[in-house]
Amino acid sequence: MLKQSNTYTNHPAAEKTTRVPKLIGIALAPVPLVLIQPVLARLVRDIATRRSELFERLGPHTKTFFMIDVDELPFVLRLLPDPKGPKLTAHRRRENIEFGASISGPFMTLFTIIDGNSDSDAMFFSRDIRIGGNTEAAVCLRNAMDDLEGSIIDDVLDIGGVAFAPLRLVMAHLRSKENTI
Amino acid sequence: MSAQKSAPHELDKAFAAPELVCPAGTPAALRAAVDAGADAVYCGLTNATNARNFPGLNFSVQALEASIPYARERGTKVLLAVNSFATAPGSAMWREAVDIGARLKVDAIIVADIGVAQYASETHPDLRLHLSVQAGASSPEAIRFYCQEFGVKRVVLPRILTVPEISAIHREIPCEIEAFVFGNIGMMSEGRCSLTNYVTGLSTNMDGICSPASEVKYAEDEKGNLSAKLGNYEIDCFEKGESAGYPTICKGRYLTPARKEAYYAFEEPISLNLSSLLPELIKAGVTAFKIEGRQRSRSYVKSVVSAYRAAVDNIMEGNEPDLSTLISLTEGGKQTQGAFKSKKWR
Incomplete structure (x- = not known):
C-alpha cells in the first residue's frame, strides 16, 4: 500500500508558480471592488452567451449562489450561473455573504482544474481544494465546467480583448509552468 | 512513461491484445478517452437507467448521438x-434506453x-449485449x-474472483470476459448493495x-x-492534512464500543490497480480491461487511459509496464490488487 506523494502543491514547480498568483493578489488588494464589479458583470454575461451549454448540466443549480474563494486573491467571488441573469460579484472576506455552495483553494490548483489539466476529485481527496455547502451543486458545477470544450479561461482572456493583454501573458506563463508538472 | 527492457511477462503470440474499455461521463471525457487510446x-x-446517475453527469440523447461519430471515426467502440x-x-424508461442505443447503433448495451x-x-x-x-x-x-x-456476448466479472478463478470460469463459459483493472473498488456485492438505500432512501441498483x-455534507x-x-x-472524519474521501458507507470509519478508535468496518477508501497483473489476466482469458470512473474528470480519464494504453501496448510487445504515476489518482492515495491477487486482500 502506497501513500500519495505527488500532489500538486508539493511539487517543486508549484512553489515557483505560487509567486505569480500572490503578486496578482497584492496588485489587486488596493483596487476598490466598485471598479472590479462592472468587469466581472460583463465577463459573466458574455460567457453565459458563448457557453450556453454550461447551464444544461447545472439543472436546478442555475439558481444556486456559488462562493469561489481563491486563496491568493484579496476578495471572494460570488457566482449565480443563471442563464437568464448570470451574476458574478466580488466581496471582501469580512462581508457575510450568503451562498449555496463554496469552492476554495490555491489559484494554481483551481486554474489547472478549470483548464482541464488537473483532476478535481484527486485535488479534493488530497485536501488541495475545499468544498462546502451544497455538495450536489458543487458536483454539478464541476461536471458542467469539465464538459466544456477548451478552457473558460481562454474565453475570459478573449472577452477582455486588448485590456487583458497583460493577463494573457501571465496566463501563458502559468500554463508553461503547469505543463512542467 | 517508458517501457523497460526486461520482458518478464512474455505472452504467447496466440494472445490477442485486450480491449481497453474506458469511462466517459461527459462528451469531453469521451473525446479525452478516445484521444488517449481507448x-x-x-x-x-442522463437518467436512472445506469449505475452512475450523478448530477450533471452523463449524456442526453442528442449529446450521445453527436459523440458517437467522434469515437467511430477514430476506431473506438461506444458501449451504452x-x-x-x-x-x-417505470420500466418503460429502461426499454426506451435500449431502443435509443439500438437506434444510435451503439456497439453494445451493458445490461444487468x-x-x-x-x-x-x-x-x-x-x-450486442454485455452483462454488467x-x-x-x-x-x-x-x-x-x-x-x-439472452445471447450475452461478454460478461463483466464481479471483483470477487482471483486470477486462477477467472481462468477456471473462462474454460466453462461461451462468452468473452471483461475485468476491472483500475478505479473505485466497492463492496464486493455489486447489484446487491443496499447501504445507500438504507441511509438516503435512494437505491444504487434501481436509482x-x-x-x-x-x-453529502x-x-x-x-x-x-x-x-x-x-x-x-x-x-468519516479526516484530520488536518489527512487524505479525504467521498462518504460512501462501505468506506466509512466507525466507532464501536468494542474498539478504541474508529475503524473501517467494510472497506478502506482505496483504488483497484491491477497494472502488475495484466499479463496474468490476459493468460487467464480476459479479453477486455475496464477502467472505472465515469464520475471522474476528463483530466483523470486522459491520465489513466493514456497510462493503461501504454501499459497494454508494452505488455503485448513483451516489455514491463510502468504505471507508478497513477498513485496520485487513486482514492485516498492508496491502491490494491483486491481479490484478484488474494481472497485475503484486506
Whole structure:
C-alpha cells in the first residue's frame, strides 16, 4: 500500500508558480471592488452567451449562489450561473455573504482544474481544494465546467480583448509552468 | 512513461491484445478517452437507467448521438450502460434506453436486469449485449444462463474472483470476459448493495446512485478536521492534512464500543490497480480491461487511459509496464490488487 506523494502543491514547480498568483493578489488588494464589479458583470454575461451549454448540466443549480474563494486573491467571488441573469460579484472576506455552495483553494490548483489539466476529485481527496455547502451543486458545477470544450479561461482572456493583454501573458506563463508538472 | 527492457511477462503470440474499455461521463471525457487510446468507451444516459446517475453527469440523447461519430471515426467502440434494475411501474424508461442505443447503433448495451436483457434480445436481436458487473454473475452456471437466454456476448466479472478463478470460469463459459483493472473498488456485492438505500432512501441498483451528492455534507472545523456526512450519519472524519474521501458507507470509519478508535468496518477508501497483473489476466482469458470512473474528470480519464494504453501496448510487445504515476489518482492515495491477487486482500 502506497501513500500519495505527488500532489500538486508539493511539487517543486508549484512553489515557483505560487509567486505569480500572490503578486496578482497584492496588485489587486488596493483596487476598490466598485471598479472590479462592472468587469466581472460583463465577463459573466458574455460567457453565459458563448457557453450556453454550461447551464444544461447545472439543472436546478442555475439558481444556486456559488462562493469561489481563491486563496491568493484579496476578495471572494460570488457566482449565480443563471442563464437568464448570470451574476458574478466580488466581496471582501469580512462581508457575510450568503451562498449555496463554496469552492476554495490555491489559484494554481483551481486554474489547472478549470483548464482541464488537473483532476478535481484527486485535488479534493488530497485536501488541495475545499468544498462546502451544497455538495450536489458543487458536483454539478464541476461536471458542467469539465464538459466544456477548451478552457473558460481562454474565453475570459478573449472577452477582455486588448485590456487583458497583460493577463494573457501571465496566463501563458502559468500554463508553461503547469505543463512542467 | 517508458517501457523497460526486461520482458518478464512474455505472452504467447496466440494472445490477442485486450480491449481497453474506458469511462466517459461527459462528451469531453469521451473525446479525452478516445484521444488517449481507448478501444471502447462506455457511457450512460442522463437518467436512472445506469449505475452512475450523478448530477450533471452523463449524456442526453442528442449529446450521445453527436459523440458517437467522434469515437467511430477514430476506431473506438461506444458501449451504452443500461445497467440499473428496471422498476415497476417505470420500466418503460429502461426499454426506451435500449431502443435509443439500438437506434444510435451503439456497439453494445451493458445490461444487468433480466427484464432489460430479455427486451433487448427480443426487440433488437442484432444488438450486442454485455452483462454488467451489476448482475453479479460470478459462476459459470450464472454466466451461461445469460448467454443462453439472452445471447450475452461478454460478461463483466464481479471483483470477487482471483486470477486462477477467472481462468477456471473462462474454460466453462461461451462468452468473452471483461475485468476491472483500475478505479473505485466497492463492496464486493455489486447489484446487491443496499447501504445507500438504507441511509438516503435512494437505491444504487434501481436509482443508479450510490451516496447521492445531495445527501453529502462536508464541514471543516477550526482545527482543519474535515467531517464527511451522508444524510444524518457521519461517515468519516479526516484530520488536518489527512487524505479525504467521498462518504460512501462501505468506506466509512466507525466507532464501536468494542474498539478504541474508529475503524473501517467494510472497506478502506482505496483504488483497484491491477497494472502488475495484466499479463496474468490476459493468460487467464480476459479479453477486455475496464477502467472505472465515469464520475471522474476528463483530466483523470486522459491520465489513466493514456497510462493503461501504454501499459497494454508494452505488455503485448513483451516489455514491463510502468504505471507508478497513477498513485496520485487513486482514492485516498492508496491502491490494491483486491481479490484478484488474494481472497485475503484486506
